[in-house]
Amino acid sequence: MAVTLHQGDIPANLSFGSSVAIDTETMGLKPVRDRLCLVQLSAGDGNAHIVQLQADQYAAPNLRKLLADPAVTKIFHFGRFDIAAMWMYLNVLTAPVYCTKMASRLARTFTQHHSLKTLCNELLDVELDKQQQTTDWGAATLTPEQIQYAASDVLYLHKLRTALDVMLVREGRMDLAKACFSFLPSRALLDVAGWGEEDIFAH
Ligand code: MN
Secondary structure: OOEEEOOOOOOOOOOOEEEEEEEEOOOOOOOOOOOOEEEEOOOOOOOOOOOOOOOOOOOOOHHHHHOOOOEEEEOOOOOOHHHHHHHHOOOOOOOOEEEEEHHHHHOOOOOOOOOHHHHHHHOOOOOOOOOOOOOOOOOOOOOOHHHHHHHHHHHHHHHHHHHHHHHHHHHOOHHHHHHHHHHHHHHHHHOOOOOOOOOOOOO
């Protein structure tokens, strides 16, 4: 596995094919308050690219172009958060998207456990190390442990998607899943517009 660290943007000639796994690291859990620090990407080939973003580096034209590219599906785990964070700081609405957490909730109704760690363990027999989850992602220089952790969050999303798609088809829920993924960017916009807790579908 190779991890490449980029400052401020991805190179213009870097291609991820028709689907790219994406995760972000931020200063906290509130996109309105907590700035975007890292965007990690993988083509599903076992390699990861990490874009480190300082507070004055949100222009990132190549990254923003990829996020909005209609020909490239962006695969997330709980994309609702990442899409909101990238909307806030990169000023781009990410689409089209796939979310492994939503896919798991729709396909794996026999369990309440839908974390990335659980899915990697149960579907891929991979043990994810979550020790670096709470760490200062805004640091000017990242530690090797932070870089390794950040990369590991995007390395397995393609394989999870493949496994979850089999289950969604088996259970007859693929069309419903696709409809939910189509709505996900709008769900992220609702979060940053103030409808984070309120369910607009509620009675
Ligand atoms: Mn992460």
